[in-house]
Amino acid sequence: MKRIFSTLALLFLAVTVAPPIARSQTPSPPLVSPEVHPDNSVTFHFRAPNAKEVAVQIEGSAKPVPMQKGDQGVWSITTDPLTPDYYGYSFVADGVGLLDPSNYRVKPNFLYRANEVHLPGPALSWEISDVPHGEIHHHFYKSAVVGDHRDFFVYTPPGYDPRSKQTYPVLYLLHGYSDDASGWTAVGRANVILDNLIAQSKAKPMLVVMPLGYGEPKVLEPHSGVFHDPAITQRNFDKFREALLTEVIPKVEAAYLVKKDRNSRAIAGLSMGGSESLLTGLNTLEQFSWIGAFSSGGFNPEFDKEFPALDAKINQQLHLLWIACGTDDQLIENNRNLRAWLASKSVKHADIETPGAHTWMVWRRNLTEFAALLFR
Amino acid sequence: MKRIFSTLALLFLAVTVAPPIARSQTPSPPLVSPEVHPDNSVTFHFRAPNAKEVAVQIEGSAKPVPMQKGDQGVWSITTDPLTPDYYGYSFVADGVGLLDPSNYRVKPNFLYRANEVHLPGPALSWEISDVPHGEIHHHFYKSAVVGDHRDFFVYTPPGYDPRSKQTYPVLYLLHGYSDDASGWTAVGRANVILDNLIAQSKAKPMLVVMPLGYGEPKVLEPHSGVFHDPAITQRNFDKFREALLTEVIPKVEAAYLVKKDRNSRAIAGLSMGGSESLLTGLNTLEQFSWIGAFSSGGFNPEFDKEFPALDAKINQQLHLLWIACGTDDQLIENNRNLRAWLASKSVKHADIETPGAHTWMVWRRNLTEFAALLFR
Numbered sequence: 001m002k003r004i005f006s007t008l009a010l011l012f013l014a015v016t017v018a019p020p021i022a023r024s025q026t027p028s029p030p031l032v033s034p035e036v037h038p039d040n041s042v043t044f045h046f047r048a049p050n051a052k053e054v055a056v057q058i059e060g061s062a063k064p065v066p067m068q069k070g071d072q073g074v075w076s077i078t079t080d081p082l083t084p085d086y087y088g089y090s091f092v093a094d095g096v097g098l099l100d101p102s103n104y105r106v107k108p109n110f111l112y113r114a115n116e117v118h119l120p121g122p123a124l125s126w127e128i129s130d131v132p133h134g135e136i137h138h139h140f141y142k143s144a145v146v147g148d149h150r151d152f153f154v155y156t157p158p159g160y161d162p163r164s165k166q167t168y169p170v171l172y173l174l175h176g177y178s179d180d181a182s183g184w185t186a187v188g189r190a191n192v193i194l195d196n197l198i199a200q201s202k203a204k205p206m207l208v209v210m211p212l213g214y215g216e217p218k219v220l221e222p223h224s225g226v227f228h229d230p231a232i233t234q235r236n237f238d239k240f241r242e243a244l245l246t247e248v249i250p251k252v253e254a255a256y257l258v259k260k261d262r263n264s265r266a267i268a269g270l271s272m273g274g275s276e277s278l279l280t281g282l283n284t285l286e287q288f289s290w291i292g293a294f295s296s297g298g299f300n301p302e303f304d305k306e307f308p309a310l311d312a313k314i315n316q317q318l319h320l321l322w323i324a325c326g327t328d329d330q331l332i333e334n335n336r337n338l339r340a341w342l343a344s345k346s347v348k349h350a351d352i353e354t355p356g357a358h359t360w361m362v363w364r365r366n367l368t369e370f371a372a373l374l375f376r
Numbered sequence: 377m378k379r380i381f382s383t384l385a386l387l388f389l390a391v392t393v394a395p396p397i398a399r400s401q402t403p404s405p406p407l408v409s410p411e412v413h414p415d416n417s418v419t420f421h422f423r424a425p426n427a428k429e430v431a432v433q434i435e436g437s438a439k440p441v442p443m444q445k446g447d448q449g450v451w452s453i454t455t456d457p458l459t460p461d462y463y464g465y466s467f468v469a470d471g472v473g474l475l476d477p478s479n480y481r482v483k484p485n486f487l488y489r490a491n492e493v494h495l496p497g498p499a500l501s502w503e504i505s506d507v508p509h510g511e512i513h514h515h516f517y518k519s520a521v522v523g524d525h526r527d528f529f530v531y532t533p534p535g536y537d538p539r540s541k542q543t544y545p546v547l548y549l550l551h552g553y554s555d556d557a558s559g560w561t562a563v564g565r566a567n568v569i570l571d572n573l574i575a576q577s578k579a580k581p582m583l584v585v586m587p588l589g590y591g592e593p594k595v596l597e598p599h600s601g602v603f604h605d606p607a608i609t610q611r612n613f614d615k616f617r618e619a620l621l622t623e624v625i626p627k628v629e630a631a632y633l634v635k636k637d638r639n640s641r642a643i644a645g646l647s648m649g650g651s652e653s654l655l656t657g658l659n660t661l662e663q664f665s666w667i668g669a670f671s672s673g674g675f676n677p678e679f680d681k682e683f684p685a686l687d688a689k690i691n692q693q694l695h696l697l698w699i700a701c702g703t704d705d706q707l708i709e710n711n712r713n714l715r716a717w718l719a720s721k722s723v724k725h726a727d728i729e730t731p732g733a734h735t736w737m738v739w740r741r742n743l744t745e746f747a748a749l750l751f752r
Contacts, residue, residue, distance in 0.1 A: 050428055104486045106482045130518060137512070140510075
């Protein structure tokens with residue numbers, strides 16, 4: 001038996017030596033980073049023997065926190081105790097943002113690189129628990145509207161049976177600028193949140209559809225200065241809306257057991273996706289009657305042009321218009337302005353201000369609260 | 377209109393400034409890396425102003441290639457023209473393996489950090505093309521066998537309709553050591569390969585089930601020296617097999633329209649997953665009749681103990697035993713020894729030697745060839 005295992009060990013050694021990094025790292029002992037301590041403080045470690053300055057930037061902190069250089073070129077810092085959550089972070093070494101090579105948790109994102117550290121908290125909605133789990137379905141198609149190959153994700157709740165006759169309402173849930181279509185599940189834990197809410201009877205069983213949120217992929221090009229190009233910005237919103245209404249929704253409604261009336265369709269999103277939810281939802285009331293915008297912005301001061309038909313009549317049609325923003329978010333003023341304008345039009349809406357900045361910690365809580373209100 | 381767009385620009389600016397890295401990167405212009413040139417050479421760039429030595433390690437190359445320092449602390453190198461494919465790579469700066477902060481393509485992996493560069497080639501099986509696409513379903517469950525929360529993925533072919541009566545054969549496809557359950561889709565492009573093969577009538581429509589391949593998660597702990605711990609190694613194989621046979625297969629067969637006889641079940645995998653395919657498949661012939669091992673190893677020289685019942689009688693039962701390895705793979709000798717032992721037992725099998733090392737470039741080609749042979 002011993003010989004089997006020593007050849008197995010050789011196999012594993014061969015395998016572990018084969019990947020690129022392992023081969024070059026042999027001289028230095030591997031680091032464990034991040035380390036979460038019992039008091040919920042976190043120690044980060046990063047080896048950079050010749051760097052002059054290293055810091056860690058943690059999601060929700062205003063500024064990078066300097067790290068101290070110790071033995072063997074390893075920089076370290078321990079935080080104060082943190083509230084249990086998932087936090088994005090990255091290192092900044094001599095001005096260059098870098099991922100933590102000791103951490104396999106990497107946030108999917110087209111533009112920004114960040115790892116994630118998990119501080120578990122037992123009763124939190126985004127913690128995996130011993131409840132029935134839904135499934136996530138990944139769909140691929142060629143978009144005639146945008147002209148690219150793209151994808152969307154569909155969460156089906158526990159017990160969803162395509163061979164049954166039961167039908168479900170649908171939440172269309174939109175990611176933010178720079179995210180990909182997996183953002184709401186991979187980072188937002190939308191599937192875990194829905195699993196937990198449904199198990200506790202805090203949310204109705206529903207499908208959650210998470211499309212790719214770009215109508216004009218050029219909006220992602222870092223060198224084109226497109227954020228200042230009004231044509232590309234407008235096209236991004238317009239083509240997104242068209243792709244959602246004429247491609248994604250018909251595909252979902254053909255493939256899944258869903259209710260197809262406006263009372264059973266919600267649309268919500270974060271940041272750019274919040275703007276898309278307002279632009280699409282409030283201008284397509286024949287399709288949606290539940291609308292949520294988390295940390296959205298960018299409409300002030302010409303709301304009259306973006307929502308030309310909006311007035312108090314909408315109160316008869318809309319079940320929920322839920323507008324949330326963190327008070328430390330740079331977009332809080334935009335949100336206050338939007339809500340004041342809605343009030344001036346006598347449009348009913350929920351004014352939600354929460355602690356927090358422009359972060360996933362805010363948006364996971366937003367989804368938890370918003371999903372519980374839907375389809376009642 | 378101008379004012380709308382300038383506030384939208386502010387929104388985007390606010391959003392782009394919010395993520396951790398962007399805030400600290402403002403002084404340096406963003407890099408574009410990697411750059412793929414028309415002749416299929418690739419230029420890599422990495423900013424590391426105080427590093428003394430920077431290299432790039434490219435999947436399939438024996439050694440890291442040194443990079444040269446240019447303006448503003450940016451290190452660069454241009455490769456020779458490469459064969460179209462997806463290549464993993466990482467940087468090594470002063471002995472530390474690092475991800476490319478300019479590239480959003482990061483390979484999911486529990487132990488090794490690598491980015492990916494894509495050199496498109498029009499007729500390649502793993503290139504997305506204008507053919508009908510299947511779907512990928514992500515399942516979550518608590519394993520009673522292993523005791524953890526875990527996941528598996530299921531590819532359903534184009535046209536799969538859960539409300540029909542048509543049933544399909546199933547390939548159980550296993551990842552390698554250090555991969556997670558998404559490895560075969562995210563890196564191996566198994567769904568794209570199957571889409572293309574099916575569209576060209578080169579493979580039968582089938583489901584592909586991709587479970588998490590660890591029976592003992594401790595096998596992943598970097599500090600425990602478990603590769604030399606025979607008990608943990610053996611437990612990893614045994615509990616994987618038990619979880620597959622008693623948890624994953626029953627769940628798949630309850631949820632999907634699949635054929636449930638051994639003639640309609642295949643098992644294959646790469647590296648550790650190849651070993652698992654042999655250990656499970658050859659010892660559970662009542663369940664599987666198609667077996668593939670890509671770059672597997674670790675059984676020499678005590679094959680008699682691992683496969684005690686194996687003899688020429690198996691030739692009546694087994695439709696395919698397909699054993700492949702790249703000639704530059706460190707495991708090629710193990711594979712040759714295994715094949716010689718099978719020949720000594722008069723067990724029919726396919727001897728496949730291909731160019732290449734222990735890389736995904738080999739395994740994508742292995743899957744393309746192997747899937748075409750199944751269920752005929």
